[in-house]
Amino acid sequence: MNLNILILIILITAALWAAMTRSLLRAAIGLALMSIVLAILMFRLNSGLAAVFELSVCAGLIPVLFVSTISLTHPLTKEEVLQHMKDRIRRFWYLPFITVVLGIALSLITVKLNIKLPPPETEKDVRAVLWNQRPLYLTGQIIILLVGAFSVVILFKEAGKDER
């Protein structure tokens, strides 16, 4: 079996685990595992810099955000967990079934892709593309970061007012 396919199967398994596991903490860990597997795949597909970003931000920062949110919210009691468990199993058991059946069905289809590929790129360096060819992306990133910072400040200010 091709190694890429094996990595993709691990990715899907991690995604299923993150979606279906009862504990939110385990789901956050599953998400981090997904990011790590995706980063490995990116390295294999010649996207090293994006893989480093994926590894540091998506496998490092975002699970920390999720774990801190889970720790700031109160966990369910044992009675509530038992009450929700049957309901969860009833709602979620379709998911692996649908995923596997759809995966097998799609793999049986042989598609001959006739994509017109664009001319090969002239610039191979990511930094040169980002700084010279796509400066608007950088501007957008700066604006989004500022918007995020201001939103978080406003949200916590409102939460502080509510507590008073």
Place this chain on the structure above:
Amino acid sequence: MSVEALQMFWPFLLFVIMLFIIGIYCILITFNLIRALLGVEILIKAVTLLIVIAGFVSGHTALAQTIVITLIVVEAVSIAVAVGIVLGIHSHNNSLDVRRLLDTDK
């Protein structure tokens, strides 16, 4: 780009579709706000994978990486803001259940 790379596109696309289904199912079925955010994350991962494989197949890996880096920044900021909103809702309702959120509106 080589024919071999183009032939790689279909299996990758298959797994992207499967990831999309898992993410959408997670968002539609769950009543927990944090788990809904996890579903959004899974959807973003599917998009990231699609961009990377498209860049690899077309031979535009530098451009694909630029787009992925931008996507990661947008993802981190949107999740940080969403987490702040979820915490605000929790402090207001003392619950993360969407059904209780609807009850308070009545």
